[in-house]
Amino acid sequence: xxxxxxxxxxxxxxxxxxxxxxxxxxxxxxxxxxxxxxxxxxxxxxxxxxxxxxxxxxxxxxxxxxxxxxxxxxxxxxxxxxxxxxxxxxxxxxxxxxxxxxxxxxxxxxxxxxxxxxxxxxxxxxxxxxxxxxxxxxxxxxxxxxxxxxxxxxxxxxxxxxxxxxxxxxxxxxxxxxxxxxxxxxxxxxxxxxxxxxxxxxxxxxxxxxxxxxx
Numbered sequence: 001x002x003x004x005x006x007x008x009x010x011x012x013x014x015x016x017x018x019x020x021x022x023x024x025x026x027x028x029x030x031x032x033x034x035x036x037x038x039x040x041x042x043x044x045x046x047x048x049x050x051x052x053x054x055x056x057x058x059x060x061x062x063x064x065x066x067x068x069x070x071x072x073x074x075x076x077x078x079x080x081x082x083x084x085x086x087x088x089x090x091x092x093x094x095x096x097x098x099x100x101x102x103x104x105x106x107x108x109x110x111x112x113x114x115x116x117x118x119x120x121x122x123x124x125x126x127x128x129x130x131x132x133x134x135x136x137x138x139x140x141x142x143x144x145x146x147x148x149x150x151x152x153x154x155x156x157x158x159x160x161x162x163x164x165x166x167x168x169x170x171x172x173x174x175x176x177x178x179x180x181x182x183x184x185x186x187x188x189x190x191x192x193x194x195x196x197x198x199x200x201x202x203x204x205x206x207x208x209x210x211x212x213x214x215x
Contacts, residue, residue: 034211119147122157126160144157162181
């Protein structure tokens, strides 16, 4: 129970750090993003508990909120001077409604014709995690890996992969992914300070939880 709440709290902190430091959202965007996080945590505390399935309606609302944050966070990493391809726009519409399986299906078809579309692979990794109820599947890892291979200087693949591991309760895996990203992050990168704080929080969490040590 305690470990579950720790993971949820850390995920919220990590998500806000992503918005504040990695994505560099404007003040208005941070206010909205923070409100979404607070609303989601409050709803979770009222409706359910870690490790227990929610009733269908709250679960649908939670998936929709998750999908909205997922799409907005990913899109902020990319230049929008040109509109994204139609298949990505349509899959994002499904993801915003929590229909991650439909989003992933569209992305797979779109990537068959656009195999070097970095944002498409990143979106697929996120959709697959969402479809698996927050668990990191081998297919999701592969999609994130393709995004990273196509654009090594974009931190999105590793950051979102670490966030997915954190959401699924795999604290050590999340820490290792983010530590690897940090090791390859330039000293002047705008997201470095926030990433260092995230890794430090996870190190502290692991140090306080004997069951996580040695994994």
